[in-house]
Each structure stands twice: as C-alpha cells, then as structure tokens.
Amino acid sequence: MARHRNIRNRSYSDDYDYDDVYGHSVEEDSCLSPSDASQWLYDRSKNQQAISQFLESDDIQEETEEEVVNTRPGLERRESIDIRSLNLNEENEAKLMSCLDELRNILGDTIPENNLVQAILNHNFDYNKALDEILNNNSKDVKPAQENSKNTKPKLVIDQVSAIPLVDKAPIITTRSNIPKVIAPKFEGSDVEIIKGFKLNQASAGNSCSSTPRDQSPATERPFKSDCNIIEDKINKIKENKLDPESQYSNERGSEKEHLYIVVVGHVDAGKSTLMGHLLCKLGEVSQRTLHKYEQESKKIGKQSFMYAWVLDETGEERVRGITMDVGRAQFETKTKKVIILDAPGHADFIPNMITGAGQADVALLVVDATRGEFESGFDFGGQTREHALLVRSLGVSQLAVAINKLDTTNWSEERFNEISKKLKIFLKQAGYKDSDVTFVPCSGLTGENLIKAPEEPKLLQWYNGPCLLDVIDKFNVPQRPVSKPLRMSINDVFKATGSGFCVAGRIENGVINKGDKVMVCPTKEIAEVRSIAINDLSNNIAFAGDQVAVTLSGVDIQNVAIGYILSDPVQQIPISSRFEARLVVFNVKVPITKGFPVLLHHQSLVESAHIIKLKALLNKSTGELIKKNPRCLGNNSVAVVNIEVSRPICIERYKDVKELGRVMLRVSGVTIAAGLITDIYYT
Amino acid sequence: MKLVFRNIEKDGSGNIALVPEESEDMWHAFNLIAEGDAVTASTVRKVQNESSTGSSTSSRVRTTLTISVENIDFDTQACVLRLKGRNIVENQYVKMGAYHTLDLELNRKFILQKTLWDSVALERVDMACDPAASADVAAVVMQEGLAHVCLITPSMTLVRSKIDMTIPRKRKGFVQQHEKGLAKFYEAVMQGILRHIDFSVVKCIILASPGFVKDQFFDYMIQQAVKTDNKLLIDNKSKFLLVKxxxxxxxxxxEVLQEPSVMVKISDTKAASEVKLLEGxxxxxxxxxxxxxxGKKDVMRANEAMAIETLMISDKLFRCQDVQKRKEYIELVDSARDNGADVRIFSSMHVSGEQLDQLTGVAAILRFPMPELEESEGENNSDSDSD
Known part of the structure; x- marks a missing residue:
C-alpha cells in the first residue's frame, strides 16, 4: 500500500520519462505470455496505470487488490462522489470515515458503501447503531461476515445479492471470483481478499474525503483511475470516463476564470483589427516597446493609422496591404473571464478564413463603420456586414455585441448611432438574433474611446451612459461545455513545432483530451498519441471542450493530417461519410439551387467541393411543414431538405448529436448561398 | 481530325475514315464509336507460327484488322482510346472471331463503320474536323494550399495536376512557417505549370484565385524565373492573365470562363459559351x-409542344450503352432542331458539362412558359434521375 501511494504522489513528468523503461521491465520480470503481455501493454494512453500495474505485478497483495477495484469501478466512483456531495464539514467527514472503516472491518466490502454511508448518517455517526441497522437489513447470513468471513467468496456473494436489492451488481461480483483466476490463479484464499477489500475502501475513502488541491488534481486522479484495470473491456472504460470528465473539469477549471472565445467580424476596413489592437494595448497586453516599434514602422510606410492593427496582423503581406487575411489571435482578461479574441478578416475573398474563426467562437463582436457612406456600403451594397452576421449566426453564435466604430468621424453624433443601430436591429432580428442577446456600443478604435473605461469624450457623454466595450464583453454568458461527450476536436492548423513531432491546433468541440491519450485522426482513421497539450501557448496536461489547443501528436505522419480533419475518440468514433441529408436555409441567391449544383462545403475549417444530389423537400420557413416534395429548384430564402454528396469522405455528425459538427455552410463563387444542419448521414 | 473519306448510304449506314491529329480527337472518337460498330485500323499483333518441324516461333506483325467493338475504354488524362472486340475480317494472321484490342493512335487512319450514322454522330464528325476551333488555354485555379493546373481545349477540360498542401496558419511567433509553407506551395504550382503546359501550343494562361494569391504567385514565379534564368517563363510572361x-x-x-477579359481571349472555345448558356x-x-x-420527361414534353428555344444536352447521354435510349435522345435533338431550337451538345469533360450531367444531362429554355409542366413534375422527378 505504501508503495502504491508513493507512486500516486509521484510527479507526472517523472513517470512519463521512464515509461518505456517500465514497459520493458515488465515483459522481462513477469514472464507473461505474449497475449497476457499485450493485455497489459495495449493501452499506452493509460500509461500511468500501466506503471502501477507493472510495479505490483510481483506483489500478490496489491495485485489482487486491484482486481477488486477492477470489478466495480462504476460503483467506486459513485461512492466517492457521494461522499463529496454530502457536503460534510471536515470533522464530520473524519467521523464518517472512521465509522466506515469500522463497519468495513466487520462487514468486509460486501455492502455498497453508499448504503453504509447512509446508515451512518442516519445514526449520526454512531457506528454501532448503524451496524445494527445494516445487519438487520441483511437479516440472515450476516454472521459469516462478522466472523471476518472465512467463508468462500462466491457463497457470500450470492447471499448478498439476495439480501441487497442491488441486482445489477450481481454479474460484476461473480466476475470477481473469476478474474483472479485468469490473471494469477494462485491468489485465491478468501481471507486475503477480505482484508484487501477493507484496505481498498480505506484507500478510496481516503481519496474521496481528502480535499487537498493535489488530490483533486488530475495527477492523483490518474493513478486512481489506473486501479481500474486494463483488462476491462472498453465499454466499461467509457462508462467510467463518463464520470471522470465532469469532475476533472470542475477540479481543473472550477477556480479559474472561464474561457470565452470571441470572434470579431465586420466589413472590410470597419476597423476590427485596430479596435482589438487598441483594446489589447490599453489592457497592457502589448508591451510599450513593441507598440513603439509598430508606430515607427507604420509611420515609415505612411500608414500610421494601422499601428494598432499590426498587433494582430503579423504577416508581411497583411501589413503591406493593410488588411487582415487570416484569423488573428490574442487574449486578455476581464473581471470574470479570460477572453480569447479571434480577429477575422473582413475582405470578401477571405471569408473561408473567417468561417474557420467564427466556427471556434462562443460569441461574436460585429464591428461596423459609422462613417457616412462606409456603413451603407458595408451593409447595403453587398458588403460583408450582412454576410458575416448571417454566417456567424448560422455557425451557432447567438450572442452578439455590435461595436459602432469610428464614431469620432461623425462627431459622436447620437443620431448616427441610433440610425445605425435601428437598421441593424431590424436586420439582426431577421437573421435570428434575439433582441436581448444583442448589445450596441459606440466606440472608436483609433482614439480608444469607450474601450475599457467609461467614455471621457463630452460629446459622447451627453447621450451615452451604457457600458464600455470591455464590460459588454465581460457580460457575455459562457456556453455550457460538453465535456462528458466523446472527444471531438476539429483541426484548423497543422504545423511543425519546436522539438519532435508536429502540432495540430484547433478547438475541442466535445469531451476531454489528456496528455498521453490515444486519439484517432479522422477521416484517415489513424491512431495517434497525444504527446503534449498547449492552451494559449501554455503547456497543460488536460484540455476540455471549448478550449483552443495545440496538440503535439506522434504516431502519424504530418503528411496524413490536414486542416479540417477531426481528432476523435478511438472507441466512439466520429461518423465518416461522403453523403448526408441536410436541412438547408437558402440565403439570397442569384441563381436558384438545383439538383447537381456544385458548391463549396464549409464544415468547421474544412472546405471541400460538393454537389447537391437531390432536392428532397421544400419546407415552410416558419412552421417547417412540407410544401412540396422533390422540388425543381430552391429559390431565395427557402428552407429545404436536400442530399449532399462531398467529393471525398469527411467527418460529420448529426446536428442533434454534436451541434458544432452538424453545421455546414454552402458557398458558390464567393457568396454564401445556404447554411445547413445535418439531419442524417448515409453510409455507403 | 482529318476526314479521309465518307461513304454513307441512303439508309444511314456506311463508313467514314478519319485521321486523329491531336489528343482531343481521341475524345471525339470516343464519342463517335459505339458498341457494335466496326472499326478498321492498323495494329500490332503477336502471331505464333508453327513450322513444319513443330517448333513454334512468335513474332509481332503490323496488320490491319477490323473488329466489331464490344468494349470502349478512354483514359481522359492520357487521351488514349482502346477498343476491344472480335475480328470480323479474316486475314493471314488473325482468324475470324479472335479477340483483339485496338489502340487508336495519333496520325493513323481508322475507318469507322456504323449501321446508322445519326445526326449527332455526323455533327460530331464535322465538329471534330473543323480546324478553326482549336485554341488551347491553360488555367491555374488556386487558393492557399490548393491548386488545379488545367488545360482547356474546345471540348475538354483536363486537370493536369492537382496540388494540395497544408499551409500552416499564421500564429504568434510562427509567421515564418506560414510564409515558408506558402513559398513551397508556389514552387509546386510553378513546377506544375512548367511540366504540364506547353507554351508553344497554349495561347494564354489564366491564373485565377481569390484574394492576392494569384498576384503573389505571379510575382514569385517571375522572380524565380529571373533568378534561375528560365527563358521559357520570361518570354511567355505576356501570356499570363490574372483573374479573380x-x-x-x-x-x-x-467563374473564370465568365470573366469578360477571359472571354475576349478565348471567345471561340466551346467551354466559355457552354458556361454562359448554363448560366442563362x-x-x-x-x-x-x-x-x-x-429532366428527360419535362424536356420531352416541352419538345412535343414545340416550346424549346435552347436545348442543352450532355454528350454523355449519347454514349450510353442502351441503343434504345440513345435513339430517344437523338430523336429529341432532331425534332427540336426541326422545330427551330438551338441545340447545344455539352461536353461532359467541361465543368459546365459536368454540372449539366448532374442536372440529369438535359435541360431546356423555352420560348413560352409552360406552367402545366411545373405542376406535374413532382412525381416524375425520380425517373429523370436515371441517365
């Protein structure tokens, strides 16, 4: 036991470095047959367990103890959580633990711990009374247990099953007597087993009641999990994992500020980069020196107004042309949140990049240029303001802040502000935003007015007393993170990092990713191992749904991973198909959509050519009723069900399963013609 | 294609001798030859001779064979046409009924004998033999990380090379990687152009892309050409045309073919006019x-009402194996033409033709509205799926 603890407390990285060595030593030491060895070795993602496993393989006591844990991992978890959820103070918790220990002493581990806990609580930590109650419940055949049960295990088990109405426990327990036989037949003796059972409970109790941060950190979580064995079939593992991520998430992130991803969109030259650049400068995220450098350099090429934009526009091309071309990224903190901004390009040609950015965002900031004529050209005459707002909405972003920028050019005119917000409000409502989810903020990116502090400009103060931009961002709600679903991470960048391997960057849509996990690169279905994880350039051991991460992979070739691929859970794989059914909402189109229409399909960061192969039904826009079966063509603003075929298989999910991966955008010749939700996937 | 002779009887049967001159002619030949036709061409066959002593020698002889075509294979990329069938004219080397596979070769005459030369086939012969139509254009459509080097001939669009690369995005501190990836990509595209485009044949090269990729690429290419002293590129600099x-x-x-500046350059080619028509x-x-x-049914009915102004039909429909179906389409074309419609046969090798193929292969613009068709079409849509 002592040794066991030791391992548990060992620092992570140490374990890591010696993995391979341990792996070898086991093979040699324990002389397992190759098939057995493979049982022990097959899952490298559970390296930590493997280590503890291997260490103990020569130690009978601990070995079998693990078998016990093994048999009932689901239960185990629940118990520990139960205790935590009881919200006891420390003293009571200690009492509870000691009572539990006593009870265990007498009863062995035959009675579910939560029953015990319940009994103890009922009798206010008086273990004698509790014991009475439990024994009465079990009426007969408890004696053997009281005698420290010299009985053979199986018999006891049967008794318990009949006594305790926890029927589904039965199959698990019966396997218990089998498993040791398979692994190490000589460890029979029921005597030993009971003691072990006791010890185990101590261990688990110790684990659950302790409240030190380390205990809650994944470092302890891991070896603990490691007790539950490799021999378990995968289903079991998944079940157990299901419980894990939630608590992991709350442990890891409970104390931290919540992460919020915000995409900045708007017509070209609305001042998105400048606004964000200035915001960052004001928040002190950009050093004075760098800023000074940008100022000098931008002056040199005669574009001083771009100095803030340069904070986000880094490539030479972007700076020379003075437009953002790819999504820029930066982060800052507000009072309650850690905000990561994705600065999307506004130019019509770079909408694919913008879609990539918006696909990763939780909320959006729409920047509009208040200058006379500029707003109109961005909004009315085929500008990107409309398209961006629609795209962002179709990509599932429902909260929007509208920054009415460059108000200094209109002399902080209230009329102009109202005029623009009125126009936008009508449009945004049509686009599907709720009025309550849209906030309008007047500001100026260049002068920095109303960015992080309440305005000082008297002309603005006259009529505006709302929040500044930073406060608006702070007020956004962070959406729920689906951490307990199977892993899905969409890749939007593949690059070589320093050191070995290569990195893929992207957003985790679902689930949890741990260092050392095996992941499946889809649609090529190759297994890779996660070497390291970095969130916002900081290395981390674990990342959760909603995070933007850079993951170093090994085991696959960089050539076989491309932008738009998905990292998936190897067991619960993402569906891969080239044909699917979707419900389309057709935007304003120049020509109607017919069968055979070639389109570009945008799905997360993936862009692929596709055909609409069948128009199945035309639906009523508001009620969803069927208007016409097999329509000839789809006109403006219609809603329809269609079949789409992609030129090569891609990873998709039905919308009802994973929202983010169930959305597609269809674009033709640089115009977004429709947005769709995947309703069905056909496997061919 | 050169027409050597043409013997067609009153009943439509007869034979035509043709000499293919360029790879595109193979495409025409592919569209002309149907199963059951007889083709005569010179070919090489391995012949085994048994001498009087019993020892056998095999030798390759060039001989002229006539086969009844059973199977047609066309490689769109290499433009090679292979015809498999039984020998129907016995000669000293090959027995009747022996199988042989003919490879049609450039600049070698072949004689095609059909039991029925229909209007579409004859039109195809005329089109193939029209020397004025040939004008080759190369086009490179690209975006960051993806490029297609295509060759556009009057009746075909051939993808010569597809370059698909992952370019790292820009990220803090890793800007170099993005730029390096981009340079690598440009280099690959440039090599693709040099390898696959024959500057002596092509009259213009279109570089098309969103954003500034085309400009950046063009700059890169010229820079490299100057650096490596590549005369070919420098001399042909004026042939490049940058479009969006x-x-x-x-x-x-x-989209590229609809661009006015491109249209001027390639006004004759079928590709551009087909795109325009389909857009219409x-x-x-x-x-x-x-x-x-x-859809076949709708168009047929429109034709019965003599309503068709422009009929667009994909040549894929005429290549179908089912003789009966082909006949139906030929009748449609003939009767539409008799009624004064403008009949355009789209090449399924062009992008527009591909789209038309997907759109059941046949479409029509009418002279007058026929709303009655609109209502009835719901149930027969499924029929028109089969092509």
Whole structure:
C-alpha cells in the first residue's frame, strides 16, 4: 500500500520519462505470455496505470487488490462522489470515515458503501447503531461476515445479492471470483481478499474525503483511475470516463476564470483589427516597446493609422496591404473571464478564413463603420456586414455585441448611432438574433474611446451612459461545455513545432483530451498519441471542450493530417461519410439551387467541393411543414431538405448529436448561398 | 481530325475514315464509336507460327484488322482510346472471331463503320474536323494550399495536376512557417505549370484565385524565373492573365470562363459559351421558372409542344450503352432542331458539362412558359434521375 501511494504522489513528468523503461521491465520480470503481455501493454494512453500495474505485478497483495477495484469501478466512483456531495464539514467527514472503516472491518466490502454511508448518517455517526441497522437489513447470513468471513467468496456473494436489492451488481461480483483466476490463479484464499477489500475502501475513502488541491488534481486522479484495470473491456472504460470528465473539469477549471472565445467580424476596413489592437494595448497586453516599434514602422510606410492593427496582423503581406487575411489571435482578461479574441478578416475573398474563426467562437463582436457612406456600403451594397452576421449566426453564435466604430468621424453624433443601430436591429432580428442577446456600443478604435473605461469624450457623454466595450464583453454568458461527450476536436492548423513531432491546433468541440491519450485522426482513421497539450501557448496536461489547443501528436505522419480533419475518440468514433441529408436555409441567391449544383462545403475549417444530389423537400420557413416534395429548384430564402454528396469522405455528425459538427455552410463563387444542419448521414 | 473519306448510304449506314491529329480527337472518337460498330485500323499483333518441324516461333506483325467493338475504354488524362472486340475480317494472321484490342493512335487512319450514322454522330464528325476551333488555354485555379493546373481545349477540360498542401496558419511567433509553407506551395504550382503546359501550343494562361494569391504567385514565379534564368517563363510572361476566382476548386473555372477579359481571349472555345448558356438557364429558372426545365420527361414534353428555344444536352447521354435510349435522345435533338431550337451538345469533360450531367444531362429554355409542366413534375422527378 505504501508503495502504491508513493507512486500516486509521484510527479507526472517523472513517470512519463521512464515509461518505456517500465514497459520493458515488465515483459522481462513477469514472464507473461505474449497475449497476457499485450493485455497489459495495449493501452499506452493509460500509461500511468500501466506503471502501477507493472510495479505490483510481483506483489500478490496489491495485485489482487486491484482486481477488486477492477470489478466495480462504476460503483467506486459513485461512492466517492457521494461522499463529496454530502457536503460534510471536515470533522464530520473524519467521523464518517472512521465509522466506515469500522463497519468495513466487520462487514468486509460486501455492502455498497453508499448504503453504509447512509446508515451512518442516519445514526449520526454512531457506528454501532448503524451496524445494527445494516445487519438487520441483511437479516440472515450476516454472521459469516462478522466472523471476518472465512467463508468462500462466491457463497457470500450470492447471499448478498439476495439480501441487497442491488441486482445489477450481481454479474460484476461473480466476475470477481473469476478474474483472479485468469490473471494469477494462485491468489485465491478468501481471507486475503477480505482484508484487501477493507484496505481498498480505506484507500478510496481516503481519496474521496481528502480535499487537498493535489488530490483533486488530475495527477492523483490518474493513478486512481489506473486501479481500474486494463483488462476491462472498453465499454466499461467509457462508462467510467463518463464520470471522470465532469469532475476533472470542475477540479481543473472550477477556480479559474472561464474561457470565452470571441470572434470579431465586420466589413472590410470597419476597423476590427485596430479596435482589438487598441483594446489589447490599453489592457497592457502589448508591451510599450513593441507598440513603439509598430508606430515607427507604420509611420515609415505612411500608414500610421494601422499601428494598432499590426498587433494582430503579423504577416508581411497583411501589413503591406493593410488588411487582415487570416484569423488573428490574442487574449486578455476581464473581471470574470479570460477572453480569447479571434480577429477575422473582413475582405470578401477571405471569408473561408473567417468561417474557420467564427466556427471556434462562443460569441461574436460585429464591428461596423459609422462613417457616412462606409456603413451603407458595408451593409447595403453587398458588403460583408450582412454576410458575416448571417454566417456567424448560422455557425451557432447567438450572442452578439455590435461595436459602432469610428464614431469620432461623425462627431459622436447620437443620431448616427441610433440610425445605425435601428437598421441593424431590424436586420439582426431577421437573421435570428434575439433582441436581448444583442448589445450596441459606440466606440472608436483609433482614439480608444469607450474601450475599457467609461467614455471621457463630452460629446459622447451627453447621450451615452451604457457600458464600455470591455464590460459588454465581460457580460457575455459562457456556453455550457460538453465535456462528458466523446472527444471531438476539429483541426484548423497543422504545423511543425519546436522539438519532435508536429502540432495540430484547433478547438475541442466535445469531451476531454489528456496528455498521453490515444486519439484517432479522422477521416484517415489513424491512431495517434497525444504527446503534449498547449492552451494559449501554455503547456497543460488536460484540455476540455471549448478550449483552443495545440496538440503535439506522434504516431502519424504530418503528411496524413490536414486542416479540417477531426481528432476523435478511438472507441466512439466520429461518423465518416461522403453523403448526408441536410436541412438547408437558402440565403439570397442569384441563381436558384438545383439538383447537381456544385458548391463549396464549409464544415468547421474544412472546405471541400460538393454537389447537391437531390432536392428532397421544400419546407415552410416558419412552421417547417412540407410544401412540396422533390422540388425543381430552391429559390431565395427557402428552407429545404436536400442530399449532399462531398467529393471525398469527411467527418460529420448529426446536428442533434454534436451541434458544432452538424453545421455546414454552402458557398458558390464567393457568396454564401445556404447554411445547413445535418439531419442524417448515409453510409455507403 | 482529318476526314479521309465518307461513304454513307441512303439508309444511314456506311463508313467514314478519319485521321486523329491531336489528343482531343481521341475524345471525339470516343464519342463517335459505339458498341457494335466496326472499326478498321492498323495494329500490332503477336502471331505464333508453327513450322513444319513443330517448333513454334512468335513474332509481332503490323496488320490491319477490323473488329466489331464490344468494349470502349478512354483514359481522359492520357487521351488514349482502346477498343476491344472480335475480328470480323479474316486475314493471314488473325482468324475470324479472335479477340483483339485496338489502340487508336495519333496520325493513323481508322475507318469507322456504323449501321446508322445519326445526326449527332455526323455533327460530331464535322465538329471534330473543323480546324478553326482549336485554341488551347491553360488555367491555374488556386487558393492557399490548393491548386488545379488545367488545360482547356474546345471540348475538354483536363486537370493536369492537382496540388494540395497544408499551409500552416499564421500564429504568434510562427509567421515564418506560414510564409515558408506558402513559398513551397508556389514552387509546386510553378513546377506544375512548367511540366504540364506547353507554351508553344497554349495561347494564354489564366491564373485565377481569390484574394492576392494569384498576384503573389505571379510575382514569385517571375522572380524565380529571373533568378534561375528560365527563358521559357520570361518570354511567355505576356501570356499570363490574372483573374479573380472564388476558390481553388475545379468548378470555380466556371467563374473564370465568365470573366469578360477571359472571354475576349478565348471567345471561340466551346467551354466559355457552354458556361454562359448554363448560366442563362439558371437565370431563367430564377426569373421565370416556367420557362426553364430539366429532366428527360419535362424536356420531352416541352419538345412535343414545340416550346424549346435552347436545348442543352450532355454528350454523355449519347454514349450510353442502351441503343434504345440513345435513339430517344437523338430523336429529341432532331425534332427540336426541326422545330427551330438551338441545340447545344455539352461536353461532359467541361465543368459546365459536368454540372449539366448532374442536372440529369438535359435541360431546356423555352420560348413560352409552360406552367402545366411545373405542376406535374413532382412525381416524375425520380425517373429523370436515371441517365
């Protein structure tokens, strides 16, 4: 036991470095047959367990103890959580633990711990009374247990099953007597087993009641999990994992500020980069020196107004042309949140990049240029303001802040502000935003007015007393993170990092990713191992749904991973198909959509050519009723069900399963013609 | 293609001798030859001779064979046509009924004998033998990380090379990687152009892309050409034409071909006119849906009412194995023409033709609206799926 603890407390990285060595030593030491060895070795993602496993393989006591844990991992978890959820103070918790220990002493581990806990609580930590109650419940055949049960295990088990109405426990327990036989037949003796059972409970109790941060950190979580064995079939593992991520998430992130991803969109030259650049400068995220450098350099090429934009526009091309071309990224903190901004390009040609950015965002900031004529050209005459707002909405972003920028050019005119917000409000409502989810903020990116502090400009103060931009961002709600679903991470960048391997960057849509996990690169279905994880350039051991991460992979070739691929859970794989059914909402189109229409399909960061192969039904826009079966063509603003075929298989999910991966955008010749939700996937 | 002779009887049967001169002619030949036709061409065959002593020697002889075609294979990329069938004219080397596979070769005469030369086939012969039509254009459609080097001939669009690369995005501190990836990509595209485009044949090279990719690439290419002293590129600099396209996928060629500046350069080619026509169809479908129809049944009915103004039909439909079906389409074409319709046979090798193929292969713009077709079409849509 002592040794066991030791391992548990060992620092992570140490374990890591010696993995391979341990792996070898086991093979040699324990002389397992190759098939057995493979049982022990097959899952490298559970390296930590493997280590503890291997260490103990020569130690009978601990070995079998693990078998016990093994048999009932689901239960185990629940118990520990139960205790935590009881919200006891420390003293009571200690009492509870000691009572539990006593009870265990007498009863062995035959009675579910939560029953015990319940009994103890009922009798206010008086273990004698509790014991009475439990024994009465079990009426007969408890004696053997009281005698420290010299009985053979199986018999006891049967008794318990009949006594305790926890029927589904039965199959698990019966396997218990089998498993040791398979692994190490000589460890029979029921005597030993009971003691072990006791010890185990101590261990688990110790684990659950302790409240030190380390205990809650994944470092302890891991070896603990490691007790539950490799021999378990995968289903079991998944079940157990299901419980894990939630608590992991709350442990890891409970104390931290919540992460919020915000995409900045708007017509070209609305001042998105400048606004964000200035915001960052004001928040002190950009050093004075760098800023000074940008100022000098931008002056040199005669574009001083771009100095803030340069904070986000880094490539030479972007700076020379003075437009953002790819999504820029930066982060800052507000009072309650850690905000990561994705600065999307506004130019019509770079909408694919913008879609990539918006696909990763939780909320959006729409920047509009208040200058006379500029707003109109961005909004009315085929500008990107409309398209961006629609795209962002179709990509599932429902909260929007509208920054009415460059108000200094209109002399902080209230009329102009109202005029623009009125126009936008009508449009945004049509686009599907709720009025309550849209906030309008007047500001100026260049002068920095109303960015992080309440305005000082008297002309603005006259009529505006709302929040500044930073406060608006702070007020956004962070959406729920689906951490307990199977892993899905969409890749939007593949690059070589320093050191070995290569990195893929992207957003985790679902689930949890741990260092050392095996992941499946889809649609090529190759297994890779996660070497390291970095969130916002900081290395981390674990990342959760909603995070933007850079993951170093090994085991696959960089050539076989491309932008738009998905990292998936190897067991619960993402569906891969080239044909699917979707419900389309057709935007304003120049020509109607017919069968055979070639389109570009945008799905997360993936862009692929596709055909609409069948128009199945035309639906009523508001009620969803069927208007016409097999329509000839789809006109403006219609809603329809269609079949789409992609030129090569891609990873998709039905919308009802994973929202983010169930959305597609269809674009033709640089115009977004429709947005769709995947309703069905056909496997061919 | 050169027409050597043409013997066609009153009943439509007869034979035509042709000499293919360029790879595109193979495409025409592919469209002309149907199963059951007899083709005579010179070929090489391995012949085994048994001498009087019993020892056998095999030798390759060049001989002229006539086969009854059973199977046609066309390699679109290499433009090679192979015809498999039984020998129907016995000669000293090959017995009757022996199987042989003919490879049609450039600049070698072949004689095609059909039991029925229909109007579409004859039109195809005329088209193939029209020397004026040939004008080759190369096009490179690209976006960051994806490029297609295509060759556009009057009746074919051939993708010569597809370059698909992952370019790292820009990220803090890793800007170099993005730029390096980009340079690598440009280099690959440039090599693709040099390898696959014959500057002596091509009259213009279109570089099309969204954003600034085309400009950046062009700059890169010229820079490299100067650096490596590549005369070929420097001399042909004026042939490059930079236009906008929305993406690097193949079907954005359609946009390229609609670009006015491109149209001027390639005004004759079939590709551009087909794109325009199909666009017209779609516009009509938007504006007056009762004047634009697609699908065999609808179009047939429109034809019965003599309503067709422009008939668009994919040549894939004439290549179908089912003789009966082919006949139906030929009748449609003939009768539409008799009624004064403009009949355009789209090449399924062009992007527009590909799209038409997907759209059941046949579409028509009508002279007058036929709303009655609109209503009835719901149930027969499934029929028109089969092509």
């Amino acid at each position: 396209a929305s993406s690097g996928f193949k079907h954005s060629l359609k 169809f779609y516009l009509m479908l938007q504006m007056e849906p009762s004047k634009a129809f697609y």
